[in-house]
Amino acid sequence: MTAHGNAPEGVPDDVRTRILDAAERLFYERGIQAVGMDELRTAAGVSLKRLYGTFPAKHDLVEAYLRRRDARWRADLAAYVDAATEAGGAVAAPADRLLAVFDWLGSWFAAQDFRGCAFINAYGELGATSEGVARVTRDHKQALRAYLADLARPSNHPDPAALASQLALLVDGAITAAAISGEPASAHTARTARTAAAALIGAIATTPNI
């Protein structure tokens, strides 16, 4: 069957999704400025007219790519944390839920297409020139900090927000270090971050301690 099903009007969602899928794969893998609209059209399998009809300019597509990735990234993280800590049926310790964040990072770092934080990369590339990219990046990091604070709040830590900020530094540092150091060292990086996080949380006893 062809892809032009029963589109309600304007741009069918299918086209938008296909464009964003191609954009995410190419932008994340090679950088935003290294991917031209023509190559993107080919990868998405749409015409230039449809491409520009869906996203009037490249920076609109860039921001949409980052916004969608932000939502999916945080949803994946939250799903992993929930799945990892609801096994017993009983409510898990807040420390375990916080540490699960770093387990998820470890599995992400091991993915073959891992290339660091899409937002940090985009910020390094366009943050100085594009206010939109800078804003999306700020929002993403702020949302991550808020999520960590939500995880930390049920604990008996005296300052959950401060703990969340500290852990957020570890998360960003680990993502960056894993991206730069490359494949073999990235698993070790995740464990290093997890150990440090455990120390900050105060759950040194539960640290695997390799």
Add this chain to the structure above:
Amino acid sequence: MTAHGNAPEGVPDDVRTRILDAAERLFYERGIQAVGMDELRTAAGVSLKRLYGTFPAKHDLVEAYLRRRDARWRADLAAYVDAATEAGGAVAAPADRLLAVFDWLGSWFAAQDFRGCAFINAYGELGATSEGVARVTRDHKQALRAYLADLARPSNHPDPAALASQLALLVDGAITAAAISGEPASAHTARTARTAAAALIGAIATTPNI
């Protein structure tokens, strides 16, 4: 006096320095791909012929910019740590020298031209395409980790290299967070990282057995 003093041969150092100064200012402030060779020539005050005679291609200039910045950045950091911890004349505690690193970060974040880590930015922009940029970035982060390990070694920490890796994550995370969050929050970011570092340095060090 003119700039063509007693050059031994080829390109006088003055020209090379002027080019690198302009490149560092522009590349760091606006990104590498956002600065053209023509604008760079104007900023450096040299002719295109001299520019290409000194650096045969843009990527040579990019790598030279990163290499020089790496050397100066780490020298500045080491000088600050030495100056901050040699006041008494007696040898300072290793923990204080490690924490001085984060004090230096705080002063750096407050600089008006602070725009994050030049290497992380360059890696996000060109790391996927340029092996040279990726290598310089790896070397820079590796050298930072080695320096932190040197600072940690005199302590009674059971694993100075592991502590150095943990602190390196905090350093990278703090630089990134400070760059993204912008001016007002960056001072707070440095203090957050310093607090976390103190916990990591002290927590495990006071653990009786490992």
Add this chain to the structure above:
DNA sequence: TAGTCTAGAGAACGAACGTTCTCCACGGAA
């Protein structure tokens, strides 16, 4: 002074980019 070399200023070139426009094939309505 005549000749030669160097280097500056910037024009020029080829490629690539983001974006728009042209042409044509196709499908539904009358």
Add this chain to the structure above:
DNA sequence: TTCCGTGGAGAACGTTCGTTCTCTAGACTA
């Protein structure tokens, strides 16, 4: 069948970039 609107394929446009080439002014040598 004829008309019309939609959309695909890709040519075209204007700009920008990295890099090279041309022209010329000046300094040094014999």
